[in-house]
Amino acid sequence: MVYPLETNSNLALCQVIADRITETSQRRITFADFMDLVLYHPEHGYYSKKAVSLGKQGDFFTSVHLGADFGELLAIQFAQMWEILGRPVPFSLVEMGAGQGLLALDILHFLRERCLDFFPDLDYIIVEKSSALRQQQQQRLQGFPVRWCNIEELPSQSITGCFFSNELVDALPVHQFVLEQGQLQEIYVTTKQNLNIEFLEVIGDPSVPQLEQYFDLIDIDLKTYPDGYRSEVNLAALPWLSQVADRLQRGYLLTIDYGYSASHYYNPRRTQGTLQCYYQHRHHNNPYVNIGQQDITAHVDFTALEKWGERCGLNKVGFTQQGLFLMMLGLGDRIAALSHTKQPLSDLLHRRDALHQLADPLGLGGFGVLVQSKGLNATETQQVLKGLSVPEKI
Numbered sequence: 001m002v003y004p005l006e007t008n009s010n011l012a013l014c015q016v017i018a019d020r021i022t023e024t025s026q027r028r029i030t031f032a033d034f035m036d037l038v039l040y041h042p043e044h045g046y047y048s049k050k051a052v053s054l055g056k057q058g059d060f061f062t063s064v065h066l067g068a069d070f071g072e073l074l075a076i077q078f079a080q081m082w083e084i085l086g087r088p089v090p091f092s093l094v095e096m097g098a099g100q101g102l103l104a105l106d107i108l109h110f111l112r113e114r115c116l117d118f119f120p121d122l123d124y125i126i127v128e129k130s131s132a133l134r135q136q137q138q139q140r141l142q143g144f145p146v147r148w149c150n151i152e153e154l155p156s157q158s159i160t161g162c163f164f165s166n167e168l169v170d171a172l173p174v175h176q177f178v179l180e181q182g183q184l185q186e187i188y189v190t191t192k193q194n195l196n197i198e199f200l201e202v203i204g205d206p207s208v209p210q211l212e213q214y215f216d217l218i219d220i221d222l223k224t225y226p227d228g229y230r231s232e233v234n235l236a237a238l239p240w241l242s243q244v245a246d247r248l249q250r251g252y253l254l255t256i257d258y259g260y261s262a263s264h265y266y267n268p269r270r271t272q273g274t275l276q277c278y279y280q281h282r283h284h285n286n287p288y289v290n291i292g293q294q295d296i297t298a299h300v301d302f303t304a305l306e307k308w309g310e311r312c313g314l315n316k317v318g319f320t321q322q323g324l325f326l327m328m329l330g331l332g333d334r335i336a337a338l339s340h341t342k343q344p345l346s347d348l349l350h351r352r353d354a355l356h357q358l359a360d361p362l363g364l365g366g367f368g369v370l371v372q373s374k375g376l377n378a379t380e381t382q383q384v385l386k387g388l389s390v391p392e393k394i
């Protein structure tokens with residue numbers, strides 16, 4: 001199929017992609033390279049724009065846009081982690097992919113007001129790829145003790161505390177594949193050779209052996225899948241996890257995102273994968289329109305994070321749904337307390353709606369929460385995290 005450019009596409013970015021394609025010997029780039037350029041090209045990428053359109057009025061919103069509750073409840077979990085680790089000084093909280101800095105603000109504000117003994121021991125670090133968003137974060141977090149760095153700048157084994165992310169892994173570039181005559185073939189992007197830039201997909205052998213090896217990791221036998229089955233693989237999540245594991249000396253990794261276990265993700269009936277594009281609060285599955293103006297995401301395969309984590313020395317502490325996780329941290333009490341508050345009715349209804357959205361199993365409440373740990377001793381390992389103090393589900 002040929003995808004002509006929509007007028008909404010960033011033409012400078014399209015030219016960059018077309019040039020990149022022309023420079024290659026086979027005149028094609030992987031879909032992962034295409035997605036990386038579209039989202040993260042330092043000048044024209046979606047996340048590099050000065051005014052990235054996130055939030056209720058933007059292209060999409062996340063839990064952090066529903067008010068301070070999400071961050072405050074996470075802060076309660078971090079405070080317990082600090083206690084379990086024996087109140088280390090410093091306790092580092094490393095937020096990866098911090099968006100507009102809203103979550104950091106809610107966490108830091110809550111800890112400064114409510115956890116007077118923990119706050120002074122806190123070392124808050126943000127790892128953010130987009131320089132435009134990094135600037136927004138720096139403005140928003142003025143007055144708070146936060147430092148920014150690339151993950152490569154953190155020395156190996158230097159972190160005692162917790163790495164965490166909300167909707168980061170779904171934003172990493174994915175490879176796309178299709179099965180043809182029982183063989184895994186990769187989807188590449190090329191241009192049609194005419195005057196205008198038009199992108200089209202071509203199919204070829206996998207660009208890297210890791211693509212097929214991935215299915216050994218998650219124990220999925222693609223031989224049993226029908227021809228034409230198409231999906232995606234988030235290979236970038238694996239080196240990301242290795243880097244985090246290498247930097248973490250003692251503590252936790254908390255990953256919140258939408259996704260499934262591998263057997264659900266690669267359900268033979270889900271024949272077109274999970275890739276989604278978000279543009280002005282509408283979603284669709286065509287990444288070749290609105291280039292540079294729309295977000296592109298794919299669901300997260302939590303089994304891969306668990307299995308690769310084990311290879312890097314990260315132990316699974318638990319996996320649950322966001323709604324349950326937040327309930328155990330006090331979301332239910334907050335909902336119950338609404339009936340005793342004296343707020344204008346419209347504010348009350350607005351807040352009730354926000355709290356219910358955080359819990360809704362068909363929406364944000366159905367997101368996955370994976371906690372992994374490293375370097376904990378036997379006593380620390382036995383301590384149950386508040387957010388996970390319900391039967392495990394996957």
Ligand SMILES: C[S@@+](CC[C@H](N)C(=O)[O-])C[C@H]1O[C@@H](n2cnc3c(N)ncnc32)[C@H](O)[C@@H]1O
Binds near residue numbers: 063
């Ligand atoms: C979907 S947004 C989520 C933002 C925020 N966590 C929230 O919940 O609203 C993804 C964020 O991850 C950042 N990001 C993407 N890849 C990254 C990487 N490899 N390292 C650090 N940040 C990254 C993006 O720039 C953006 O800030």
